[in-house]
Amino acid sequence: MRSTAIWALVASVALFSATHAVSIASQQLRGVVSDVCEHFLQISDYAAGHCNISDFNTMDSKCVESFELFYETPSLLLDCEKHAEAQNAKVKMLTFIDIYSRWQQHHTCELFHAKEKKAAVSCGGADVHRIWQEEAWPLYCDEIFELYKANRKEIDASCERTQYSDAFWEAYADYIALPICKTYYERVRDTVSHDCDTNVHTPPCNRMFSWYLRYQAQIERECLEVQGAKPFYKGFYAWKHSRGRQGGQMATYLAPVRVLLVSLAIQWSTCFAEFVYYDFNGTTGLILNGDAATSSCIHIARNDYSDRAGADDVREASIEMIQHQRLERVMTETVETEDHSTSARIAVETARVGHRDAFVKSLEERCAVRLRLTASQPRQISSVWYSEQLPVLQGFETRFTFQISDQSKRCYEVKDENFGTRHYRSCTVHGGDGFAFVIHSNPSKTAAVGYRDAKTQSQMGYEGIQNSLAIEFDTWHNGETPDTFYDHVAIYSNGADGNSLLESARLSTTALQDIADGRIHAVKIRYYNELKYEYVSYFSGTASLTTFIKDVSEGRRVGTLVVFADDGIDKDVPLLAIPINLAVALRLTSDQAYVGFTASTGNSWQKHDILGWYYCTQPPCLDQYGTEMTFAFDYNQQSMVSTASHQNNLYPIYIYPDSTPWVKKQTYFATTQRVGLIS
Incomplete structure (x- = not known):
């Protein structure tokens, strides 16, 4: 193939581009297309014999030049193959396309950046961003934007930003x-x-x-x-x-600011502390302790903006095999993360008591950033706190979504001691331990995290936190305590002393609830500083609760703590409800406490993820439009921060992890209040 074939094709494509946006005779247009396809066939014939795919770095320069041209106008040249009448011509073109596809995989970012630069100048930028007002886009712009649209996920995940990325995105946004x-x-x-x-x-x-x-x-x-x-x-x-x-x-x-304006009329310094994280692309205002981290569901190297970003993404884990001697038989015990290759067989062949019917592995594609309280690793413990103390005694509402995945699998294999004959094998997929929403005024403040010992392990991360109340979401049965065998929710507090999972600290009954089935679950927790008689029929309690059911003074009377989950939120049907006076249960300075989450794993493990979270002190919680806050399961679609700075890392222009204050859907409740995503 002579270079003239390539330049003839370039000229033909240029002519087609020039006539693309104007009205010309169909016969003339067919002639232009025919010339394009004829030159493309010559290039395809050359590529079949000269474009060596064994070493892309030393490939014939004419091949590279041809591939770059194809990259610019793929749809036009693909039409040539589609409408080729001669079988021989079709085969040659398909061979070229196959070689090009392999070459393109090795040069995705290099190719895209070259076209990005040209498109930023020709199709976008401050002076030409109104190009969309024309009747049709120039062919080149149309081709590059369609190419980016079709391969956006791969390009955004693989390619770095350049100085032309902003201008390119501006033009692309106009285009679509x-x-x-x-x-x-x-x-x-x-x-x-x-x-x-x-x-x-x-x-x-x-x-x-x-x-x-x-x-x-x-x-x-x-x-x-x-x-x-x-x-x-x-x-x-x-x-x-x-x-x-x-x-x-x-x-x-005005609904979001109404409460604040009334407060300011009384005392200018009053400010209600409220925040919302639709996701955790920005973590301003959060303190992470222990093994807590953030996760994008898959590891993206350039997103490692701190040691905690992606630190808990690992899936594989195991602990040392344990061997038990029983009479003439030997039993070996192994624990590892379930890889889902044998999940179906476990349920029908080897399942033992405690095996879960429903469990999932974590996402293997990019997601809006989430808090990962623990990884799928043994013996982890963590806590995450909002950095400032928040008012709690006058009432509050908090809501969050969570997901548990990548659970451990425990297998037992029994063999004959002398002959090695296997008698049976049994397995259980069941992770631990669970997590908790915790309110506390511990001396350690935002560094508070539960303790661990050889006997009790870590008890969901809140064991030992003084002056705390925990609403636990427990996925593990602790045989040494009167614990419920199934996933459940319960409320624990030991007053000013260190919290505990012992029966003496349990305040409510245990409510059975699917927690670790892999689904995204929503939870709403509401505290009223008065008895709410509509929830009396749902009240439960233990003898330990009676200590906290008493009035202290006017304005410090017995209140109502209510926990809702999933469908119960919309139906107003609580999972748990107890009468309690938090002013008695907790010793708080200025009626304020720290709020956040704790979690742990033991010799069984799983990922504990918090996907979104808000907290407000003047329910009903309103957004900036005066409508009541909700956390639907499309939380990542509600977050403009997610759209702006995470779902694609190249575009738009907000660099990950962004916390700028004027991106949409970040300011809530009132203009002067503290907001979690505002630095």
């Missing part, structure tokens, strides 16, 4: 956008030129923000984020809040 999104991008990009991030009440800014307010819900649901979003939202929320203070027609949107 709905009409309303394109208008929204125009408004966002005009923010700086109109000074709408600071002078929010000028006529252009008023029109811009009024339009956005009208279509806000649709935009947040359907549009991607772009680079100018930060100043835009800074201006928008300042504009909205100032209108709210002036009254007018903004009353509908």
Whole structure:
């Protein structure tokens, strides 16, 4: 093949590109396409005999040049193969495509970055970002954006950002956008030129923000984020809040700040501490102890922004084999992480008492960042606390979602001592220990973590934490205590002393609940500083609870602690409910305590993941639109931070893990309150 064949193909493709967006005679267009396919056949013929796939680094330069051209316009050249009439021509083209596919796998990022640079200049950027207003995109832009759209997951996971990434994303966002999104991008990009991030009440800014307010819900649901979003939202929320203070027609949107405004009228310094983490792309405000980490479900090297990022992603684990001597038989005991290769056989062939019917392995694809309290490793213990003490005695609501996966498998094999004959084998997939939501005022503050000893192991990480109350989600039966055999939820407190799993510290009955079945579960915990008679029929308790059922003073009377899970949240049917006065159970300074999670594993293990979490002190908990907060199971779709900084690592422009304060859906409840994702 002579180089002229390649350049002839380049010229043909260029001619096709020039005629792509204009109306020309169909006969002329067919002639152009015919020339493209003829030159492509010549290149395919050459590639079959000269493009050596054994060493991609020393490949013929003409082959490389051909592959790069194919990379730019794959759909056009694929049509040549599809419509080739001669079988010989079709075979040659398919051979070329096969060689190209193998070569392309080795050069994905190199190829993409070259096209990204060209697209950033030709299809995007500050001067040409309105190119979408034309009737049709230039063929090159159409090809590269379609290629990125089809391979976005692979490219984002494998390729680093470059100086052209922002401009490329701007153009790509325009390319795939709905009409309303394109208008929204125009408004966002005009923010700086109109000074709408600071002078929010000028006529252009008023029109811009009024339009956005009208279509806000649709935009947040359907549009991607772009680079100018930060100043835009800074201006928008300042504009909205100032209108709210002036009254007018903004009353509908004042619900998130209503409680705060009343409080400020009484005492300016009062500030309700509330936060929300739809996911954990940003961990500002959280303290991680012990084996706690964050996880993207799979390990991404460049996401190792701290020693804890991805530290608990490992799946494989085992402990040393134990051998037991029993008369003339020898029993060996092995424990390892279940790899799911024999799961179906265990249930019908070797299952023993305690085997789970439902369990899953952790995700093997990228996910919104989650808190991983423990890995699938033996003998781990952890705690995660919000960094500041929060009001609890006047009432609060917290909600979180969690998932447990990658459980350990314990097998016993019994053989004849002398002859080695195997008598039987039995296995159980069942991990431990569980986790707990904990309220405490321990002297260790945010460094608090339970202790472990050889006998009790670690008891879900809250064993020994003084002045604490724990709502445990227990997945392991402890034979040394009157523990329930099945997954269950219970409430424990030992007052000012160290907490314990002993019967003397249990305050409620145990409620059976699927916890470690691999599903995503939602939990809502509500404390009222008064008796709620609608929940009296659900009350339960032990003798230990009676110590905490008494009034202290006016405003410190017996309250109600209620725990909901899954369907019970919407149906208002509690899993557990107890009468309790937290002012008696806990000795708190200024009525405040630390809140967070603990977890542990022992000689059986599993991953304990918290996927999202919020806490508010003035229920009902409202978002910035005045609607009640919920945690649906599409938590990662609700989080604009997830969309912005995690679901793809290249785009948009917010660098992982982002905690900037003006990205959408980060400001909740009131403008002056502390928010978990704001640094």
